[in-house]
Amino acid sequence: MENITFSRDTVFVNWIANLDRRHFFDENFTIAAVIIVKDEERCIARCLDSINDYFDEIVIIDTGSKDDTLNILDSYSNNKIMVLEKKWEDxxxxxxxxxLKTVKSDWIFVIDADEYLDENSYDFKKIIAMINAYSDADKNVFCPIIIDYDGNVSISVPRIFKNNNRFKYFGRVHxxxxxxxxxxxxxxxxxGLNIILRHDGYKKDIIEKKEKYKRNIRLDLINVEEEPDNPRWVYFLLREAKTTLSLQEYKNYITKHILKNQNAGIVIDNINDGEYTYGLLAQYAYKCLFDGFFSVAIDMAKILDELMPNNSDSVYIENYANIATCKQLEKECLRKLVVYRKNNNNNSIATDGMLHSEGNSEGKHIDYLLGCALFDTGHISRAIDYFDYLKGYFESDYLFNYYREFFSIVFGKV
Structure with a gap:
């Protein structure tokens, strides 16, 4: 079982669990890598170098490269690589x-140009040989482990399947x-199979250079228009359109696709638990964070936790919302204290837009809170000025000692 990461096929799980580990699996089969490219001079050589020795056939479709991609492909002089050119049709x-129509091999392994085969997976054909012996392999799809540059891991993206004319792709993107x-x-x-691909195509500079999000959102919208009842297309649209769609539009999509009763609100008892329910709800929660609706985000985090206990999204969303709410309150506290000090103390003077008492005993408690609020809103040097001014006062107070300990640790002063 060490080569299997997960399976939704209980028949396969039982089959693999009962295998005789001494069984010899016939490796007399062929496998093709299939790659789509456009302006991939940055990474196509890395991709090919990682797979060239391990595949029987490599089919590459170029959709209009204007950089050095085609010249790099021409430099690989072997008869296993076939390069075709197709006009990009969105x-x-x-x-x-x-x-797929071009492949002659028994198996197909779809790889993106910004991916490469991990060196620990060079013996992947032994794993394919094992699943090749499974009677239902001709109708199942197999998923490698895809590890992004930032450590994010995907385990359920289908990339490996038999070349039997039964498989077809749908959707303009994703x-x-x-x-x-x-x-x-x-x-x-x-x-899922224990075959590792490394991926770095969604680094910020690459996304911006190739305008991936702009392209994806446009194609996401077409997907939703062409198959409006498919939650997959909605999920990817919501994942990529946080700066484009409104929160109400997010809510409308959520209401349509995951609620049993569209008039009853987003509550746990009104949610249909489908394949994309968690993902759709998580995207709505992240949009709430993005737009500053923190109390709604917290409510969504609690529902996510009921759908999938102890998931990291719930922990992040709830605590981010709590911290952000505190920051909003801190900023408002500072504003109110500054306005009050300015309007209620004739002896106050302004320094860099901040106010403090010139030594009269009245108002020091307001100055004290001003110091606290300055600290909490990131004005550390100004906060230190206030606490220095108030030395000898409030030293038994909880907040005073909290900040004094912080200053001692970070700045070496009390």
Whole structure:
């Protein structure tokens, strides 16, 4: 079982659990890597170098590169690499499906140009040989482990499947692989494999240079228009459109796709727990954070925790919202204290826009709170000035001792 990361196919799980580990699996099969490229001079050589020795066939579809990508591909002089050129039609599925028609190998492994095979997975064909012996392998899809540059891990993206003309991609972007069975296309069962791909295509500078989000949002909207009842397309739209769609638009999508009763509100008892329910709700919660609706975000975090106990999204969302709410209150406290000090103490003077008493005993408690509020809003040097001014006062107070301990640790002064 060490080669399997997860499976939604209980028949497969039982089959693999009962395997005789001494069993010899026939590796007499072929496998093709299929890659779509456009302006990938940054990374295409790295990708090919990682797979060139381990695949029987490499099919590359270029959709209009204007950089040095094609010259780099030409430098790989071997007969296993086939480069085809297709006009970009705003449709990743179209290009992927065209590439599948070209493959002659028994198995297909879809790899992106900004990915590369991890060196610990160079013996991946032994794993493919094992699943090749499984009787239902022709209708299941298999998922490598994809590790992003920032450590994010995806384990359920289907990339490996048999070349039997039963599989087809759907969707303009974030395309969905479906299998033809019982006279219709449906979602295949996913089985995770311990084969590692490394990915770095969503670094901020790369996204901005290639305008990926702008392209993706445009294609996401087409996906939603073409298949309005498919929650997958809505999930990816909400994931990428936080600066484009309003919070109300997010809520409208959530209401349509995950609620049993659209008039009853977003509460745990009114939620249909489907494949994309958690993801859709999480995107709505993150949008609430993004737009500053922190109390709603906290409510959504609690629902997420009921759907998936102890998940990191709930912990992050709830605590981020609590911290942000505190910061808002701290900023408002500072504003009120400054206004009060200015309007109620004739002996006050302004320094850099801040106010303090010139020594009269009255008002020191307000100055004390001003010091606290300055500290909490990040005006550390001004806060130190206030606490120095108030030395000898409030030294038994809880907040005073809290800040004094902080100053002692960070600045070496009391």
């Amino acid at each position: 449709d990743f599925s179209y290009v992927r499906n065209e590439s 395309e969905e692989l479906r299998v033809y069975e019982q006279e219709r296309f449906s979602l295949p069962l996913k089985i």
